[in-house]
Amino acid sequence: MKKMDECGQLLLIAGFAIGLLLLISTVLLNSIIFTSNIAAESSADSTGYDTANIIQLTSHAFQEAHENDRSFNESYLERFTSKMKLMYAHSGYIVSITNGSFYDPYFTENGQSDGNLNWTVVKSVENVSDFTITIPENNFTESEHFQIKISGLDNELFWVMTLRGIESGVNITVKNSTDLIYSSENSSTYLDLDIIENSGYNYEENTQNGPYHIQFVNGSHAEGYYLIEGELAGGMEFKTSRKYMVDADISLRSDERIVRISVPVSIPINND
């Protein structure tokens, strides 16, 4: 004990050990904080918001630029794309937008053949002033049918129109919750249905106990256009339509990442 008491080296070693321990703890703690800071910075990435914004802008531009039938106002589109490049350049992005050809939409939610085939087109409708369905070339097979369904807020059935493929064309039936209201066969390849004007469909009589939802069922079985216009519960007017689809090819490039997407844009019916 006397010998050890005379050696202060133990004290020095203890000092070094404590110092080393503190150093290692500091380095580890710094690494943890640095790593979590880097992770936190990555969650601040706004590319998702920028992409959603550019998709919405492009959709609006295509809808504004749409002219008669299947054509765009090329001057509008050209100005739009050049000014978009200018605006995004100031944010550090290189933007490229090109449009594809027009094509007929399906009655699915996104207009594509693989889109959501059973969907609600309009919710909480009080009344409808205009409701047209146009199928330019019906090619229903006998196993396919497309339905326009009107159901109440508790999902009770008010009215349903079914277009079913038959050997000679299309069978159109209309039912309410209890009875068959209308039935006819149509051999024409072109179907133009005005649901409000055709009194045989009894649409208004069966939808008086609104508000209700307008739904498309099996929308992937039919290609065509629709226009629905009216008033929502609460008094707000609404109008929804789809006539064509066009694919927008968008490229958004920065020094960190490149985003290339192709988005189907729905073109509404113009009331020109």
Place this chain on the structure above:
Amino acid sequence: MLSIFSYLKKDQHAQMHTFEAVIAATIMIGVVIFAVHATAITPLTSSTASVHVENQIHKTGQDVLSALDHSDESRNSDLKEDVLRWDGNHYVWAGDEYFAAGNRSNVLENSSIATALDLVAVNRGIAHNVEFSFIGPDDSIATSVYIYSGDPSNNAVTASRKILLSNSDFDDMNITEFAKNTSIIDADNGSDFYNIVDIRLTMWRM
């Protein structure tokens, strides 16, 4: 007492002991000082907590603008309507409402941006500026202030959302008067394209 003094006089190694103890203490203190300066967790330095807070505020701003820019097919979004209805003045927060700088009688009404910021930012002590950037003459980018709360701090974050203006959006309005009041000009007279406006929301915690 005399024996203690004589013992001390005989012990010649005590100086080394003392020296080693002092060195050991100096090493430990030096390491502690190094550790304190090297770590990133002191309250005054930028830390994980403040980065997360900035991210949160940034997301809040982006979500506010995204929600205001939602529209269905047949009508403009609330954000677009705010731009179309703007009279060109810049507004400041007065404790319970926004009024035009230099004119307390001109209160900002029917502004969805103001309503949303009152709910989301004001109640949480988050200061905010809203600016509109748009294409000016000769394809330059011009900026006008819509809401001003002061110069942003170093920890401010900016969210932005762009909207498209076309000539058809001004059906019920005087397009010339709009351009004169707001400086948002028609960037192309040869087509229905009017301008692209970038709404920039800068937020910082007070």
